[in-house]
Structures are given as structure tokens and as C-alpha cells.
Amino acid sequence: MSSSPLFTPVRLGALELQHRVVMPPLTRMRSRQPGDVPQEMNAVYYGQRASKGGLIIAEATDVSEQARGYPGAPGIYSDEQVEGWRQVTDAVHAKGGLIVLQVWHTGRISHSSMQPGGALPVAPSAVAAPGDHMDIQGRPVPFETPRALREDEIPGIVDAFRRASVNAQRAGFDGIEIHSANGYLIDQFLQDGTNRREDRYGGSVENRARFLLEVVDAVAGAWSADRVGVRVSPWGHFNGMSDSNPGALFDHVTAELGKRGLAYLHIVEPRADQNSDTNALDPNAPDAASRFKSRFGGAVIAAGGFTQATATGAVAEGRADAVAFGRLFIANPDLPERFRRGAPLNRYHRPSFYGGDARGYLDYPSLDSEAA
Numbered sequence: 001m002s003s004s005p006l007f008t009p010v011r012l013g014a015l016e017l018q019h020r021v022v023m024p025p026l027t028r029m030r031s032r033q034p035g036d037v038p039q040e041m042n043a044v045y046y047g048q049r050a051s052k053g054g055l056i057i058a059e060a061t062d063v064s065e066q067a068r069g070y071p072g073a074p075g076i077y078s079d080e081q082v083e084g085w086r087q088v089t090d091a092v093h094a095k096g097g098l099i100v101l102q103v104w105h106t107g108r109i110s111h112s113s114m115q116p117g118g119a120l121p122v123a124p125s126a127v128a129a130p131g132d133h134m135d136i137q138g139r140p141v142p143f144e145t146p147r148a149l150r151e152d153e154i155p156g157i158v159d160a161f162r163r164a165s166v167n168a169q170r171a172g173f174d175g176i177e178i179h180s181a182n183g184y185l186i187d188q189f190l191q192d193g194t195n196r197r198e199d200r201y202g203g204s205v206e207n208r209a210r211f212l213l214e215v216v217d218a219v220a221g222a223w224s225a226d227r228v229g230v231r232v233s234p235w236g237h238f239n240g241m242s243d244s245n246p247g248a249l250f251d252h253v254t255a256e257l258g259k260r261g262l263a264y265l266h267i268v269e270p271r272a273d274q275n276s277d278t279n280a281l282d283p284n285a286p287d288a289a290s291r292f293k294s295r296f297g298g299a300v301i302a303a304g305g306f307t308q309a310t311a312t313g314a315v316a317e318g319r320a321d322a323v324a325f326g327r328l329f330i331a332n333p334d335l336p337e338r339f340r341r342g343a344p345l346n347r348y349h350r351p352s353f354y355g356g357d358a359r360g361y362l363d364y365p366s367l368d369s370e371a372a
Ligand SMILES: Cc1cc2nc3c(=O)[nH]c(=O)nc-3n(C[C@H](O)[C@H](O)[C@H](O)COP(=O)(O)O)c2cc1C
Pocket: 024, 025, 026, 027, 028, 059, 060, 102, 179, 181, 182, 231, 268, 272, 274, 303, 304, 305, 306, 324, 325, 326, 327, 328, 353, 354
């Protein structure tokens, strides 16, 4: 089995992986309250999922108070949070694993109960997401219409991403992933369904990509480009996203990112519907990793509905350099080892994905614990 393409080493910028089974960012809403501080339980969870030379991308983490959008999601803007994350990175490093931090600003996918001073969430334009979100107590509430950011506020948000990357470095992470996928603030700037601006940050694809590229340049400048990854989700409709011409938009975005010597591009295939158990492809969407890998020119992690078999094919055919498995990693702390041995997989329990205690978080068995 060890000759399988998933179990060969690969280099993502400065990150040297010994295998290609990646744990993608997974929001679990279990940080210590108040303060959104990573705690012991989180360190145990990530430690369980670490493997020698394997890459973990830690869950989406708020770059500022204004970035908050989910109760219990962690932050990386206070000293207490940095200390909390240090326990997590230590637990992963103790097993010889690598861990990068995904950083986000949720933009309009928030609620005033989570915002400083009870203010409205902010976004490129005053366009509400469809349907319901949750408030600070986790109760369902309709999405509010966000406040459109003034142009003079944008440098402050770019700087929050820069500070987050400095803090991630202090907390012992091996790198940082900028969350530009799934309908959060950066994606809201990219796509014209949510960006109606008429200034330098709206209109043409060049203008809509400006905010992302400013964030990337600030983060890379504060640390090192070869430790920075970016996650995108072309053709994804999660969180009410749409664009009039996603092919042209993401052709531009991926080519620009390709000029920057980044560690990797992380592409969410549109087949991943986060709220159902299907692996079905969106029949209207092309294979995003294939389309954008050559434009980007660097290493690509693909995610979204992969099985061991389809991931092996993607790596063997050169469509991806590594593959991330979300739901499978929730339920299988030792997923790479199970793949390696061809062992059966645990099933995941969706009701315990978001929030709660150690149940559905720390209690999925590993092969070793089953044998004991
Ligand atoms: C519980 C849960 C939480 C998630 N949280 C995040 C997140 O914080 N950041 C992100 O970019 N994607 C997030 N995703 C998407 C996953 O990273 C992944 O792309 C998705 O689950 C599809 O992969 P899969 O089919 O292997 O599960 C989440 C998915 C799930 C199921």
C-alpha cells in the first residue's frame, strides 16, 4: 500500500509533507467562552488527528472581533488565544505533524449579537445572505442586511489579517491559510452577487480581486510567502454565493496568486454540499482543480467529496498534489493510517459537528483504541 500515490512525500512551499492525506479546516465551535480561546479539549482533538509528516489545516479562526460570525469559533487576536493555540500546535508537533491556521473574517455571515457594540455585520455591499443564520446563543435568526464597508475601513481589515499571521507564528503554527472560500468576507468581495461596489474594490475582476491580493501580500510580507496558502471555492453556492462569470474571475485570481510564490492553492470542488451527506458532483461545474492548477502553477490541495479511490486518482493523474478529507477526518482521527491499511472507516455523526462537548469530538475510535 505504501507505494500508493497518496503515501509519497510532497512539498508545499516550505511545508514538507510525508503523505498527501490532508485534514482541511473544520469549524467545530468548541472554544472556551468567553474569549473564543482554544482549550485543552481542542489540543486533544488536533493531537488525535496528527500524523508524522501529515498536514492539518486548523479551523477557520477570527482575525478580529468584527470577524466573528459563529458562537464558539476561536480567534487569534488576543494573547490568551495565542496561548491557547500554542497547546494545539505543541500537540500536533509532538506527533511529528504540521499545522497551519486558517484565518477568516465572516463578513455578512454574522449577526449583530456577535459584533462589537451590537453593530450590524459588515460586507462589501449591503446585500443580505438568504435564509437563516445563528445568534451568539446559537439560536436561529434571519440574516441581517450588512453595512457596506467604507473604502477607508479596508486597510484596517487587511492589517487584522497581517496581525493574525504574526500571532499564528507566535503560537507555533507552520503556516497560514487565508480563507477566501465558501462565501465569507474575501469571497464576498470576489463575487459580483455580493460585491456591488463602484470604487477600486468593485466592478472589474481586477478590482474585486484587490482585497484578497492585498491580504495575501500583507500576510506574506509579515511572514513568508512559502508558508501562505489560499482557499477558494469557484462555482460554490454555499452561503448564497453567485458570480456572473466565475471562470473569468477565478482565472484571474489564480493567475495572480500564482505570481506570489505561495505554499499552495486549496480548491474546494463544487460537488461539496456542506449540509448534506452526498458526494455528488454539481453537474454544471467543471473540475476546478484541473482548470486552475496550471494557471496557478504551484501546489494544489483539492477538497470536496473525495474518497480514498478518487483522491488516489486525482494525485496519480496530476490533478492535485494533495487531497483534503473533511467529514472523514471528523470521524476518523487516524484517517491516513486507515487508508494505508485499507481499514474500515467510522461513520460521522452530523448533529455533533457544530458546538457541544467532547462527545462527537474526542470519542471517535482510532484503530489502536479499537484493538486495545
Ligand atoms: C463541520 C464542518 C465544518 C467546516 N468548516 C470549515 C471551515 O472552517 N473552513 C473551510 O474552509 N471549510 C470548512 N468546511 C468545509 C470542509 O473543509 C470541506 O471542504 C468539506 O467538508 C468538503 O469535504 P468532504 O467532502 O471531504 O467533507 C467545513 C465542513 C464541515 C462538514
